[in-house]
Amino acid sequence: MSSAIKTVEQPAMRRTSLFLRRPNLIIGGAIIAILVIIAFVSLFWTPMPPGKMQIIHKLKPPLAQGLLGTDHFGRDVLSMLMAGAWNSLSIATVAVAFGASLGTLLGVTAAALRGVFEAVAMRANDVIFAFPPILSAMMLGALLGTGRFTAIIAIAVFMVPVFSRVTVSAASQVWARDYVLAARGAGKGGVLITVEHILPNIANQIIVQVTIQLGLAILTEAGLSFLGLGMAPPAPTWGRMLADAQTYLATAPWLAILPGLAIALTVFGFNMLGDGLRDLLDPREKGRT
Amino acid sequence: MTEAPLLSVENLAISMRLPAGGHMQILTDVGFALNAGETLGVVGESGSGKSLLSLAIMGLLPGAATATGRIMFEGRNLLGLDDEALCTVRGKRVGMIFQEPMTALNPAMTVGDQIAEGLVWHEGLSWKVARAQAVELLDRVRIADAKRRAQTYPHEMSGGQRQRVGIAMALALKPALMIADEPTTALDVTVQAEVLDILDDLRREYGMALILVSHDLGVIARMCARTVVMYAGRRMEEGPTRDVLTRPLNPYSRGLLRAVPKRRTDGGRLDTIPGSVPGFAKLPPGCCFSDRCPERIADCQEAEPAWAIPTVGRGVRCIRAMQEFAR
Amino acid sequence: MKKRPLLDIRCLTRDYVGNSLFSKPHVNRALDDLTMTVDAGTIHGIVGESGCGKSTLARIVMGLDRPTSGEVIFDGDEVFRLNDKELKRKRRDFQMVFQDPFGSLNPRHTVGRIVAEPLHVLDARPGGAETRDKVAAMLESVGLTAAHAERHPHEFSGGQRQRIAIARALITEPKLVVADEAVSALDLSVQAQVLNLLMELREKRGVTFLFITHNLAVVDAIADMVGVMYRGRMVETGPAQEVFASPLHPYTQVLAAAEPSIEKFGRPASQPKPIAAIADIGVGCSFRNRCPIAAARCAVEQPQLRTLSPGRQTACHRAEDLLPSSQPAEALRI
Numbered sequence: 001m002s003s004a005i006k007t008v009e010q011p012a013m014r015r016t017s018l019f020l021r022r023p024n025l026i027i028g029g030a031i032i033a034i035l036v037i038i039a040f041v042s043l044f045w046t047p048m049p050p051g052k053m054q055i056i057h058k059l060k061p062p063l064a065q066g067l068l069g070t071d072h073f074g075r076d077v078l079s080m081l082m083a084g085a086w087n088s089l090s091i092a093t094v095a096v097a098f099g100a101s102l103g104t105l106l107g108v109t110a111a112a113l114r115g116v117f118e119a120v121a122m123r124a125n126d127v128i129f130a131f132p133p134i135l136s137a138m139m140l141g142a143l144l145g146t147g148r149f150t151a152i153i154a155i156a157v158f159m160v161p162v163f164s165r166v167t168v169s170a171a172s173q174v175w176a177r178d179y180v181l182a183a184r185g186a187g188k189g190g191v192l193i194t195v196e197h198i199l200p201n202i203a204n205q206i207i208v209q210v211t212i213q214l215g216l217a218i219l220t221e222a223g224l225s226f227l228g229l230g231m232a233p234p235a236p237t238w239g240r241m242l243a244d245a246q247t248y249l250a251t252a253p254w255l256a257i258l259p260g261l262a263i264a265l266t267v268f269g270f271n272m273l274g275d276g277l278r279d280l281l282d283p284r285e286k287g288r289t
Numbered sequence: 290m291t292e293a294p295l296l297s298v299e300n301l302a303i304s305m306r307l308p309a310g311g312h313m314q315i316l317t318d319v320g321f322a323l324n325a326g327e328t329l330g331v332v333g334e335s336g337s338g339k340s341l342l343s344l345a346i347m348g349l350l351p352g353a354a355t356a357t358g359r360i361m362f363e364g365r366n367l368l369g370l371d372d373e374a375l376c377t378v379r380g381k382r383v384g385m386i387f388q389e390p391m392t393a394l395n396p397a398m399t400v401g402d403q404i405a406e407g408l409v410w411h412e413g414l415s416w417k418v419a420r421a422q423a424v425e426l427l428d429r430v431r432i433a434d435a436k437r438r439a440q441t442y443p444h445e446m447s448g449g450q451r452q453r454v455g456i457a458m459a460l461a462l463k464p465a466l467m468i469a470d471e472p473t474t475a476l477d478v479t480v481q482a483e484v485l486d487i488l489d490d491l492r493r494e495y496g497m498a499l500i501l502v503s504h505d506l507g508v509i510a511r512m513c514a515r516t517v518v519m520y521a522g523r524r525m526e527e528g529p530t531r532d533v534l535t536r537p538l539n540p541y542s543r544g545l546l547r548a549v550p551k552r553r554t555d556g557g558r559l560d561t562i563p564g565s566v567p568g569f570a571k572l573p574p575g576c577c578f579s580d581r582c583p584e585r586i587a588d589c590q591e592a593e594p595a596w597a598i599p600t601v602g603r604g605v606r607c608i609r610a611m612q613e614f615a616r
Numbered sequence: 617m618k619k620r621p622l623l624d625i626r627c628l629t630r631d632y633v634g635n636s637l638f639s640k641p642h643v644n645r646a647l648d649d650l651t652m653t654v655d656a657g658t659i660h661g662i663v664g665e666s667g668c669g670k671s672t673l674a675r676i677v678m679g680l681d682r683p684t685s686g687e688v689i690f691d692g693d694e695v696f697r698l699n700d701k702e703l704k705r706k707r708r709d710f711q712m713v714f715q716d717p718f719g720s721l722n723p724r725h726t727v728g729r730i731v732a733e734p735l736h737v738l739d740a741r742p743g744g745a746e747t748r749d750k751v752a753a754m755l756e757s758v759g760l761t762a763a764h765a766e767r768h769p770h771e772f773s774g775g776q777r778q779r780i781a782i783a784r785a786l787i788t789e790p791k792l793v794v795a796d797e798a799v800s801a802l803d804l805s806v807q808a809q810v811l812n813l814l815m816e817l818r819e820k821r822g823v824t825f826l827f828i829t830h831n832l833a834v835v836d837a838i839a840d841m842v843g844v845m846y847r848g849r850m851v852e853t854g855p856a857q858e859v860f861a862s863p864l865h866p867y868t869q870v871l872a873a874a875e876p877s878i879e880k881f882g883r884p885a886s887q888p889k890p891i892a893a894i895a896d897i898g899v900g901c902s903f904r905n906r907c908p909i910a911a912a913r914c915a916v917e918q919p920q921l922r923t924l925s926p927g928r929q930t931a932c933h934r935a936e937d938l939l940p941s942s943q944p945a946e947a948l949r950i
Contacts, residue, residue: 178720179730182784185678185712187704187737200724334803335774448666477665478830482874482884489883504803507876511883534878548808549878550837552857558815559808559837565773566803 025276028211031269039086046079051234059252069254071244077255080236081262087148087237088266091230092217095152099159100210106160107167108198111175112190118168125161133158133220134227141229151230155217166209170202204281208274215270222263238263293364294322295498296346296466300358303341303350303522312355313569315341316522318596320358323498325465330513330530331502332545336566338522339502343468346500347385348375363465381411384459384497386488388471390451394443400454401427401439407461426457430487449480456488463495470502485512506549510534517604518542521577522569524596527604538599538610540584576607584609620692621653622792622824623677628686630672630848646672647683648848651921654841656791659818659825661839661856663832663871668845670828674796677826678712679703691791707737711785715797717777721769728765731755731784738788754783758813775806782813786823793817794826799834811838832875836860844868847902850921854928862940864930866907869938901933909934 042050047066054074062069068077110118128136137154144150174180174197183193224230225239233240238259245255303316316338323329333339344350346360348367360367363382367375387393395403404426405419414422420439427435430453443451452472459467469488473481489512492499501512509516510530517527518539526539537543547560564581567573573580575590582589586609594606599614630647646669654660664670675681677688679695688695691709698706711734714720721730731751735741742750752762758779769777778798785793795814799807815838817823827839835842839856844865852865863869873884901919904910911934919931924939932938 178714178716179722181675181680182712182714182720182781183733184680185707186734187707188733192736196725197722201722334805478832478871479665479874481876485876486883505876506804506878507880510878510881511876531881534881545804546878548805550808550811550831550833552836558812561808561812562805565775565806 022276022279024272025280028269028272028274028276031265032273035085035266035269036089038082039089042079042082042086046076046082048076048079050075050079050083050236052076059248061252062254068258069252071241071255072248072252075236077241077258080241081238081258083236084238084241084259085262085266087231087235088218088221088263091148091151091221092155092214095155095221096159096210096213096217098152099156100163100206100213102156103160103163103165104167104206107164108171108194108202110164110168111171111198112194121164122168125164128157128161131158134223134229137224137229138227146229146232148231148235151221151224154224154229155220158220159213159217162213163206163209166205167202170205171198174198174201208278208281211270211274211277215267215274218263218266218270292324293361295325295327295363296323296500297361298322298346298358299361301342301345301356301360302358303338303345303354303356305351306353306355314522315354315569316345319519319522319524320596321517321524321527323466323500325498326492326496327515328492328499328501328513330509330516331500331519332504332506332509332516333502333519334504334545334566336521336568337519339519340470341522342519343385343470343500343502346466346468347383348379349385377411380407380464381462382464383466383468384462384464386452386455386459386467386469386472388474390448390455390475391443393455394451396443399440399442400446404439404454404458404461407458411462422461423457426461427454429460429491430454430457431483432457447480449476449484452476452480452484453487456484456491460491460495464497466498466500467492468500468502471504472501473508474503474505481508488512506534506546518545521567521572523577523606524604525578525606528602532603538603538605538614539578539607540582540609541578544581544583619655622656622691623654623826624687624689625650625652625677626687626689627651628673628676628688629684630669630676630681631684645848647676647686650686650845650848650850652843652850652853654792654824654826656824657818657822658840659814659827659838661835661842662826662828662845663830663835663842664845665830665871667847669848670845671796673845674712674794674826674828677792677794678710679707704737705739708734708788709790710792710794711788711790712794712796713778713781713785713798715800717774717781717801718769720781721777723769725768726765727755727767727769727772727780730769731765731780731787734784734788750787751783754787755780757786758783759809773806775802775810778802778806778810779813782810782817786817786821789821790823792824792826794828796828797830798827800829800831807834814838832860832871833877844871849902849931851903851932852928852930853921858928862938864924864928864935864938865932866909866934866938867903870906870908901931909937 052075054070056074057065057070058072058074060070066076066078068081070076071080106121110121133154136157137150140150140154144153180193180197183197221230222239222242225237226243228243230239231237241259242256245259248255299320301316301319302314304312304314307313319342321329331339331342345356346367348370350356356368358368362378367378370378401420401423404423405416408414408419408422409416424435424439427439432438432450432453446454472488473484476484485508501509503509513530515528516530516533518525518533518541520541526533526537526542533542534546537546544562548562550559553559562581567580573590575592576594579585579589588608594608596604596606597611598604599611605611628647628650629645632644632646634642634644650673662670662673672681676683682696690706693706695703695706728748728751731754732747735747751765755762755764760776760779769780772780799810802810811834814825818825827835829835835856842854842856842859843850844852844867846867852859852863852868859868860872863872900915900917901907904914907914913933917933919933921929921931923929924935
């Protein structure tokens with residue numbers, strides 16, 4: 001009985017010490033975790049309501065008024081950053097979720113069907129890749145108007161080819177494996193094989209891509225709102241905070257530095273997390289030691 | 290006066306640092322000597338440590354490995370050399386041929402350039418001269434139309450041709466010692482025969498010593514004058530190949546030879562060694578083979594038998610074998 | 617009356633067409649008019665080197681690839697004339713074991729799930745408990761234990777993984793198992809254990825094996841009948857013992873002479889003819905540029921597989937010269 005407990009405990013213990021030797025994972029994970037907490041908290045509480053304008057306190061430096069100062073309308077920068085965190089993260093997450101699902105679906109289908117379907121899907125990818133996301137966002141903005149929804153769609157559209165490309169390549173490699181041949185010999189068709197064999201074996205690569213693309217999505221969203229294409233005012237977003245801060249660079253530099261830092265930190269966090277996950281998941285994926 | 294051997298491995302032991310901490314002993318008490326122009330076969334199954342041995346002689350041990358003992362090559366202890374000194378030995382004095390011809394060659398360089406690279410790097414030749422020598426070498430390894438073939442890329446060649454390119458690369462610098470780690474395992478039977486012939490011819494011509502690591506006893510019988518049998522990181526038996534394969538002293542060698550597939554006229558089963566090769570962390574007490582040995586006695590699990598020399602030129606690690614000999 | 621063979625292959629041809637942008641489509645004939653039969657309850661070996669088409673043959677027999685022309689009659693049914701549903705049902709009777717013990721098992725699945733996978737083809741798929749029992753029984757019959765069903769492939773050695781692959785191939789109680797280089801990646805002692813297992817399965821369960829390999833010694837040890845393939849054609853067939861004791865085709869002789877054995881020490885006295893580049897041979901025998909006894913006829917007429925003596929077939933114009941009675945032994949040296 002006691003030996004059974006020992007064998008169950010050992011792998012967990014070994015994994016913990018592995019953890020400590022993966023700084024990327026820890027640092028990235030910590031940064032993102034903190035940001036996510038801040039984003040959720042901002043739904044219930046911020047030091048000041050982010051939209052509340054107090055003109056008499058405008059352009060106050062950090063610590064003079066509020067922890068991080070105020071902007072040109074007297075709004076509390078910290079509260080705006082917190083609310084912005086929610087907006088950025090939620091838009092990025094939804095966009096990536098949407099893009100990843102559709103892209104992966106396209107990818108595994110293309111890998112399973114091959115032939116004409118794969119060729120058409122890959123060329124469609126190339127077409128979408130040819131458009132910079134900002135451009136597609138502008139076109140979508142003209143069609144749908146600005147707002148959260150447009151931002152999500154614009155980013156998601158760009159995510160689809162990224163994921164379908166990664167998925168097709170990974171899935172094709174799995175299709176070539178002998179165990180898939182064995183599954184075909186067991187009379188299983190493309191759908192069953194995709195669900196039972198392909199997806200579980202490409203999951204790791206997709207997870208890593210998700211974290212990397214989340215970082216890019218944050219950046220794209222910031223770019224969109226910088227250009228006025230994302231969420232409409234007065235919703236606080238990091239991108240628009242940057243745009244508004246341009247006029248005050250000389251007099252109130254913190255208005256630009258702080259949202260810029262927030263964006264950089266988030267992207268950095270996601271990249272670290274993606275790196276760490278890749279290291280953690282991939283070597284074991286190889287199967288043989 | 291007897292010359293010092295070209296290569297003398299003495300009391301070699303290698304352990305690997307584990308990712309979770311701690312050490313695992315892989316090679317224990319390995320030793321042998323090789324004179325210039327001699328051939329030695331290293332026989333072992335997976336988990337015998339034979340590949341780690343060839344890496345150690347090449348100075349290519351992974352960072353997590355700690356080695357004790359000596360590897361005396363041309364008067365210098367390879368284990369004591371720093372990386373810079375090793376670079377002068379590796380490739381130039383000791384050449385290596387790997388198992389997988391596809392992964393041993395750079396897919397982005399032409400075959401001729403890969404051979405020439407070693408010459409440019411080690412002997413300071415100009416690329417023009419080096420490339421010309423590369424073509425000669427390709428001819429030597431019997432690649433037809435060598436001049437044109439030197440411009441091709443590895444993926445355009447068959448497995449047998451790639452392995453011959455691998456041999457040409459290893460030979461370019463005329464090393465004194467060649468280590469071939471399973472050089473023909475991935476090749477067809479007829480291609481294997483040709484590659485082995487080429488290796489043998491060139492070895493004689495250049496006067497090289499050869500260490501051939503393989504699990505295929507037939508290949509060893511064909512190529513090597515002497516053989517050492519390894520199991521669980523230890524040498525179990527050594528001697529002239531003919532003796533080891535026809536009159537094996539160690540029960541493991543005997544078991545291995547019985548397991549070689551051959552027709553049984555009585556329609557019976559093939560002889561097998563019961564059980565499977567233990568991991569290095571789970572070796573039985575005493576002799577490493579004792580849990581699977583059909584001739585085990587109580588003493589076998591008391592302590593690990595020492596390497597013994599029953600007669601000149603023969604070595605064995607087995608209590609029972611020495612008892613038999615004493616008789 | 618002779619019993620109907622379990623597997624009857626007739627004039628099987630498989631062409632692969634490679635399309636290139638700048639030249640005519642290039643046709644690679646992987647199987648060329650192959651005809652052979654396999655009797656039930658035997659181990660039938662197929663030997664050949666890379667490019668001989670043996671893996672293509674394996675895939676076609678398993679219904680995983682369609683031939684360009686020809687028939688595969690398994691247990692009385694023409695495999696490629698069955699509709700999808702019938703084919704799926706038929707799959708319970710033939711299964712395959714692959715070469716690479718590391719690539720043939722899904723690393724994400726438990727052993728139990730892997731072994732149970734072929735049960736998918738059964739009309740009446742067994743329930744959870746029954747599946748578990750079947751898997752346990754299967755694992756035990758290949759020398760593993762029921763507890764192993766909970767583990768993942770990476771916890772097992774190469775030899776054990778091949779046993780798992782064999783258990784998977786046997787769970788539907790098939791009549792035919794195609795083993796494509798199933799022991800090539802295994803150590804010597806493990807290989808012997810797995811070969812013994814195959815022989816036992818033939819005796820105890822009457823399983824027929826189509827054993828594909830490049831290793832002549834293995835075929836000699838366990839096979840009843842053997843077929844030698846070269847460049848997509850069957851060049852010699854016969855009882856395994858007889859074929860290797862006295863080959864009736866020069867290619868079989870070349871193979872036997874080239875294979876190293878622990879009974880041959882040092883450099884062989886005879887030098888095999890160097891292998892020329894694989895070029896399009898065109899008309900005539902595809903082996904003639906390597907053949908030590910090639911004659912003028914070999915360049916114009918492709919030899920067909922013909923019966924030379926009872927049970928022995930060969931595709932060689934000069935096979936009569938190779939019969940042991942007709943020539944003194946020295947003249948046969950290549």
